[in-house]
Amino acid sequence: MKTFDVEVRVWLKPSVFDPQGHAVEQALHTLGFDGAQNVRIGKYMHLTVTGESEEEARKSVEQMCERVLSNPVMETYAYELKETGV
Amino acid sequence: MKTFDVEVRVWLKPSVFDPQGHAVEQALHTLGFDGAQNVRIGKYMHLTVTGESEEEARKSVEQMCERVLSNPVMETYAYELKETGV
Amino acid sequence: MKWAVVVFPGSNCDEDAAQAVREATGDAVDLVWHDATDLSAYDAIILPGGFSYGDYLRSGAIARFSPAVEAVRREVAEGKLVLGICNGFQVLTESHLLPGALLRNNHLQFRCEMVELIVDNNTSPFTRAYQLGERIQIPIAHGEGRFHADPETVAGLRNEGRIAFRYADSPNGSVADIAGILGEGGNVLGLMPHPERAIFDWMGSVDGRRLFQSMHQYVEEGLAHARANA
Amino acid sequence: MREPTPEQIRDERVYRSLGLTDAEYDLVVEKLGRLPNYVEAGIFGVLWSEHCSYKSSKVHLRRFPTSGPQVLQGPGENAGVVDIGDGMAVAFKMESHNHPSAVEPYQGAATGVGGILRDIFTMGARPVAFLDSLRFGPLDDARTRYLFSEVVAGIGGYGNCVGIPTVGGEVQFSPTYRGNPLVNAMCVGILPADGIVRGTATGVGNPVFVVGARTGRDGIHGATFASAEDPEEKERSAVQVGDPFLGKLLMEACLELIASGAVVGIQDMGAAGLTSSSAEMASRAGGGLELVLDRVPVREEGMTPYEMMLSESQERMLVVLERGREQVAFDIFQRYGLEVADVGRVTDDGRLRLIWHGEVVGDMPVVALVDEAPVYERPIGPDITVESASIPTSLSAHEAWLAILAHPSVADKRWVYRQYDTMVRAQTVMGPGSDAALVKVPGMDKAIAMATDGNSRYVALNPRRGGQIAVAEAVRNLATTGAKPLAITNCLNFGNPEKPEVMRQLSDAIDGMADACKVLDTPVVSGNVSLYNESRGLDIQPTPVVGAVGVIDGIAKRLPSAPAREVAAGLELWLLGREDDRLDGTLYGELVCGQPVGDAPYIDLAEERRLHELLQAIAGAQVAVAAHDVTEGGIAAAVAEMMIQCDVGGEIHAPVEMELLGWLFSEAQGRALVAVEKDCAAELARLADTHAVPARKLGSLGATDDVVVRQAGDTAFTISLTALRDAFERAIPMALQSAAAGASA
Numbered sequence A, B: 001m002k003t004f005d006v007e008v009r010v011w012l013k014p015s016v017f018d019p020q021g022h023a024v025e026q027a028l029h030t031l032g033f034d035g036a037q038n039v040r041i042g043k044y045m046h047l048t049v050t051g052e053s054e055e056e057a058r059k060s061v062e063q064m065c066e067r068v069l070s071n072p073v074m075e076t077y078a079y080e081l082k083e084t085g086v
Numbered sequence C: 001m002k003w004a005v006v007v008f009p010g011s012n013c014d015e016d017a018a019q020a021v022r023e024a025t026g027d028a029v030d031l032v033w034h035d036a037t038d039l040s041a042y043d044a045i046i047l048p049g050g051f052s053y054g055d056y057l058r059s060g061a062i063a064r065f066s067p068a069v070e071a072v073r074r075e076v077a078e079g080k081l082v083l084g085i086c087n088g089f090q091v092l093t094e095s096h097l098l099p100g101a102l103l104r105n106n107h108l109q110f111r112c113e114m115v116e117l118i119v120d121n122n123t124s125p126f127t128r129a130y131q132l133g134e135r136i137q138i139p140i141a142h143g144e145g146r147f148h149a150d151p152e153t154v155a156g157l158r159n160e161g162r163i164a165f166r167y168a169d170s171p172n173g174s175v176a177d178i179a180g181i182l183g184e185g186g187n188v189l190g191l192m193p194h195p196e197r198a199i200f201d202w203m204g205s206v207d208g209r210r211l212f213q214s215m216h217q218y219v220e221e222g223l224a225h226a227r228a229n230a
Numbered sequence D: 001m002r003e004p005t006p007e008q009i010r011d012e013r014v015y016r017s018l019g020l021t022d023a024e025y026d027l028v029v030e031k032l033g034r035l036p037n038y039v040e041a042g043i044f045g046v047l048w049s050e051h052c053s054y055k056s057s058k059v060h061l062r063r064f065p066t067s068g069p070q071v072l073q074g075p076g077e078n079a080g081v082v083d084i085g086d087g088m089a090v091a092f093k094m095e096s097h098n099h100p101s102a103v104e105p106y107q108g109a110a111t112g113v114g115g116i117l118r119d120i121f122t123m124g125a126r127p128v129a130f131l132d133s134l135r136f137g138p139l140d141d142a143r144t145r146y147l148f149s150e151v152v153a154g155i156g157g158y159g160n161c162v163g164i165p166t167v168g169g170e171v172q173f174s175p176t177y178r179g180n181p182l183v184n185a186m187c188v189g190i191l192p193a194d195g196i197v198r199g200t201a202t203g204v205g206n207p208v209f210v211v212g213a214r215t216g217r218d219g220i221h222g223a224t225f226a227s228a229e230d231p232e233e234k235e236r237s238a239v240q241v242g243d244p245f246l247g248k249l250l251m252e253a254c255l256e257l258i259a260s261g262a263v264v265g266i267q268d269m270g271a272a273g274l275t276s277s278s279a280e281m282a283s284r285a286g287g288g289l290e291l292v293l294d295r296v297p298v299r300e301e302g303m304t305p306y307e308m309m310l311s312e313s314q315e316r317m318l319v320v321l322e323r324g325r326e327q328v329a330f331d332i333f334q335r336y337g338l339e340v341a342d343v344g345r346v347t348d349d350g351r352l353r354l355i356w357h358g359e360v361v362g363d364m365p366v367v368a369l370v371d372e373a374p375v376y377e378r379p380i381g382p383d384i385t386v387e388s389a390s391i392p393t394s395l396s397a398h399e400a401w402l403a404i405l406a407h408p409s410v411a412d413k414r415w416v417y418r419q420y421d422t423m424v425r426a427q428t429v430m431g432p433g434s435d436a437a438l439v440k441v442p443g444m445d446k447a448i449a450m451a452t453d454g455n456s457r458y459v460a461l462n463p464r465r466g467g468q469i470a471v472a473e474a475v476r477n478l479a480t481t482g483a484k485p486l487a488i489t490n491c492l493n494f495g496n497p498e499k500p501e502v503m504r505q506l507s508d509a510i511d512g513m514a515d516a517c518k519v520l521d522t523p524v525v526s527g528n529v530s531l532y533n534e535s536r537g538l539d540i541q542p543t544p545v546v547g548a549v550g551v552i553d554g555i556a557k558r559l560p561s562a563p564a565r566e567v568a569a570g571l572e573l574w575l576l577g578r579e580d581d582r583l584d585g586t587l588y589g590e591l592v593c594g595q596p597v598g599d600a601p602y603i604d605l606a607e608e609r610r611l612h613e614l615l616q617a618i619a620g621a622q623v624a625v626a627a628h629d630v631t632e633g634g635i636a637a638a639v640a641e642m643m644i645q646c647d648v649g650g651e652i653h654a655p656v657e658m659e660l661l662g663w664l665f666s667e668a669q670g671r672a673l674v675a676v677e678k679d680c681a682a683e684l685a686r687l688a689d690t691h692a693v694p695a696r697k698l699g700s701l702g703a704t705d706d707v708v709v710r711q712a713g714d715t716a717f718t719i720s721l722t723a724l725r726d727a728f729e730r731a732i733p734m735a736l737q738s739a740a741a742g743a744s745a
């Protein structure tokens, strides 16, 4: 059994309005960070998973992303995975 | 003036209890993803910034992170920055 | 004495706080827009509950950059009384006028109900009308009220008598059951429960009145003292 | 993507995907005198959709009574308005957000709350309360638990943030809603009786503004798909995300703008966004509007006129100002950091004209869009035969009592409402947990009473009587607190109107509701219809939901639903209304048979009205300590709820001539339970007598820690109050314990 470090990022699909990103962008402008644009805020998740192989671990992470970690109606995800301690 | 793509990740310090990560971990176990452990949930932010140079852009992103995007009392952050269209 | 209630975009307990002050003390209250740069005309300032800037990013994180919060900082240094209720408490921790932070409730839900508080300090300008150890009924209404601070900070708060109120039965997982804390100078109080919702009998409790009356008494005594010395 | 040409729209029947039938398309061509282009066809499609035009229900809705001396504004505006005396009025309305909530429960519910909020403040009213009426499948299903948890979170997420208390509502669970949950939200606002603002675009040359959020590509075709039969189609509409923070700023800015007197007309951009708001405002004024689409602030680049007109981006309003006073608007909106754009002007040629890049891209008669939208007299199925059934009494009274209190429809809803801010604004006198909510009118010794109700089991069994009961129950909840009922709003959630049997349910239920509104003197002042509530070809049970509003002058008169614990022991319990032991339509019957059985429970509207008047008299004379109405679960549930709430047991006596089990669980209407002090009992009996309402001493509180049921002098049985409390309080939290499993992060 191997253990893998996984980082998942989940964000709203581009067509979905992100009120939080919008409000934060406005706030950044007020504070003088005029160059900040297109702010979108999503989730960043860190976890460890176990699996016989990297392939198996990837499969399970993908399932988790689709079923629990993201809401496919409005979100998209991406993840990175690497074996721990290697 | 150059434009940079920036990805910021913010997460709770290890000493701080993360109830959301805990709840997601439980949910994953209920669904049979027993190997999922140490789930921590933070924020993932995407934005673009402008600057004369990469160095200047980095400085400004660091300021944003420290002043606005994270709260050092309970959070840590990391970011990646790269020039767009390059 | 004269009170200010600062209104941030998204504040929603501003009128409630003003109503409570008028009812409990009979004093004059102004609602002051967040772009105010000078609050020196006021004897006490309330940062009210609500969702300033939608609580986006972190509650209180954006409001703390308002000109009014800079003005509050100056008045705190002058020894004026500043009361942050719920979102106001969050603004105070975000602006480091109070230590610690308020995180998402441990059960992840918004929670609104009457709770029992224990008065842990009855010598501050905010709590002098209560008995030490008294149990009072004040409603809460928050999703991010779990007080967090590192152990040294919590020990410091305890040793300096700066824990003003504790929950009898914590509704959110706060460290040391903290519901409200005092600032270093004793003239800033942040608390998650809403004393302005415990003013009239029909609200189910009138225990919030004495908080505003404590502040009134303290300020009036100070003003009388100043007049006598003048 | 290139838009289809007018000819392609005709030849390839593109109009079908825009929600128009062949016949409707032909009618559009006839009204226009030419082929519609893509944006025009899209506009007709949404405005003639069921959601916007009420084409299947309109002929029936006319049978509702809508007037009365208390009515200041009936149906037709953004919300109804009634007079509450002393120069004040309340505006209120209820709306459904069923389909969006089935797809994305959190945002669906949140945007439902945001939408109804805007309907209220556009009337010039300060919103003061929300109520939510929810229906889900059984909680043993993970998807249902997910929907339920997220819908509740979404309602709280929006309501709590905008700072308006959610003070009441209901949640019912039945297999009929498994594939099609219902989310109905109601908002109530206060305004001066002479301060009503309407959604009319009058005054030729007056400027028209879009204010609030930018227009994006969200929810294009939400209104059309809300009425589509195919669930796959329903899902195609993009998810709209609510921004309660912006919603709050928009509300404050609009109320300030209205107070400035510069507003001629204002309307929310709800379903079908810019299309319905502009067409409806022009229609009400009998005039026209010209919109320059290049000036609409957009969130995304490259948006077409079609997308701009059909977008359902949230938190936007259309405002017509008095010419010359534009600066007032600019100043106010700037202070709130909101966008405001001058997008056109009022015309007198009766046309909705759209200009883009200097060209006319759409030009349609307003009358054809709104007033002459098709109206259908859909076929109505045969009369529904109703038969009283004899229901097997296989569940013992003891078992049934516990099972009923543990049924999630009856069980304690604290898990729900403690996620809502029920007290913000600091005017809540009675919040959730009482029969009706009471919210004070600031600065006056007066409170608005409100409640929602709608039991679909009764309507499924006997639509007409079920409709009567829906109104009677909602209104009774007001009277039980001592308030005077004034008017109702409603949401008619039904199945597919193309099925004659569904139209029969709709028609009969409307007749029943109208009967009750007439007798109880509570006209219908606003409402909403949601059809095509079905999944996999199965229609939901017909579910009319009623939101009732009343007033109580003098908050000291209010009757809570249970006495305070300290005063409870020693109080007498009285039953007002008739004795009944029939199990028709009861929850007991459904528990035993697995489905609704028999006729709907007994109701007599004249008796009902006398009861309501009696309850007001009791409150007015301050004779009673508490009152609670008898509804689902019958006397057994009502007694248990009162005893659980005050945490004091007691005993009750069943009449000798009644079948005990039936008597405990009958859901006969027109009844209430009252707790009185011994000294006041005679006065209570006298008042009941003058109101010609049967009244009987049912038992008393205290003396025992359990609930003792007696008949003919003997103890029939005893049930532990602790067991009842556990059943009642734990049912929903326990069912949800595994809910986290279904929820996404």
Ligand SMILES: Nc1ncnc2c1ncn2[C@@H]1O[C@H](COP(=O)(O)OP(=O)(O)O)[C@@H](O)[C@H]1O
Residues within 6 Å of the ligand: D131, D132, D133, D134, D166, D167, D168, D169, D170, D171, D409, D410, D413, D416, D417, D431, D432, D433, D434, D435, D436, D452, D453, D477, D629, D631, D632
């Ligand atoms: N979804 C909800 N939102 C707010 N309050 C609710 C909700 N569901 C139930 N409640 C409250 O719980 C109490 C009991 O509801 P219910 O059993 O439907 O009452 P009733 O039978 O008197 O109509 C009421 O005070 C009601 O307002």
Ligand SMILES: [Mg+2]
Residues within 6 Å of the ligand: D434, D435, D436, D477, D628, D629, D631
């Ligand atoms: Mg009731």
